Amino acid sequence: MPKAGRYHEGVPCWVALTVPDVQRAQRFYRELFGWEFVPTGPAEWVATLYGAQVAGVAAAPEGRPAGWTTYLAVADAAHTAALVRVSGGRLAREPYEVPDLGRAALAVDPLGVTFGLWQGAAVAGAGLVNEPGTFTWNEHLSADPDAARTFYRQVFGYTYDRPDGGYTVFRADGFPAGGIGPGGPGPNSPEPGPGPGPGPGPDSTDRPATDWLTQFATADADRAAAHVRTLGGTVLTGPDPTPFGRSALVRDDSGAAFALIAVPPDESAEAA
Structure with missing residues (x-):
């Protein structure tokens, strides 16, 4: 994905975690990725790494399961929200001001997947990406990737390396920005399947169920996965x-x- 601070329309620019117990989540990700947390509201924090903002963490409304949300960069949140509606999606939260930072909204695509819109002002999005401990890839997985491709092309103007079929990389303003592909058993199902990553098993249905999946870079996927277990994951x-x-x-x-994916050092990107 493009470097931090250089986000184009439709590029994943931010990820946010909602959890029932924020303090517990902070302990987990502090140990796993080395994140520090800065409070930004009564139940909201920004995670930082080396001083750069890398993710958001907030308390989930009662009854809502824990999950990660992918935010896509937009130039005009109100305009994109209107495109979401005419393209068959809906708004879970209308565009709203984030004081001194920008505007945000929550949308739901025709597949039922929630994603965010971020119109950056003072903050364009994550200040560090593609480095160990930061997000490096985001992909939309569902039972109907063709419908997903149609929707996101209409809203964001995505182009695709392959126009149909299984897993495809989408491009935003010419940049390879993420993936759209088939989903399978979901993260909360009894038999979740393999397949995270921009490429492996592109036509397999052994992927997470309908959702946007966030992949975090790590220097050593085996060590990081083992650490997840020791932390109770x-x-x-x-x-x-x-x-x-x-x-x-x-x-x-x-x-x-x-997802965790090992990123070679020479492919990492510095904060802009």
């Missing part, structure tokens, strides 16, 4: 070799699913 599949590095699908100790 779950390794659902892997680590397995992929053309892009060893990858594992995991759950944190609150039940939120994400």
Whole structure:
């Protein structure tokens, strides 16, 4: 994905975790990734690494399961929200001001997947990406990837390396920005399947159920997966070799699913 601070329309620019117990989540991710946390509201924190903002953490509304949400960069949140509606999606939360930082909204696509819109002002999005401990890839997985491709092309103008079929990389303003592909048993199902990562098993249905999956970079996927277990999380599949590095699908100790992928040092990006 493009470097931090250089986000284009439709590029994943931020990820946010909602959990029932924020303090527990902070302990987990502090130990796993070395994150520190800065309070930004009564029940909201920003996670930082080397002083750069890398993710958000907030208390989940009662009854809502833990999960990660992918935010896509937009130039005009109100305009994109209107495109979401006319393209068959809906708004879970209308565009709203985040004082001194930008505007945000929560949308739901026709597949039922929630994603965020972020119109950056003072903050364009994550200040550090593609480094160990930061997000490096985001992919939309569902039972109907063709419908997903149609929706996101209409809203964000995505182009695809393959116009149909299984797993495809989507491009935003020409940049390879993420993936869209088939989903399988979900993170909360009894038999979750393997397959996180931009490439391995592109036509397999052994992938997470309908959702946006966040992948975090790590220097050593095997060591990180083992650490997940010691912290009370779950390794659902892997680590397995992929053309892009060893990858594992995991759950944190609150039940939120994400992927770990080993990123070679020469492919990492510095904060802009």
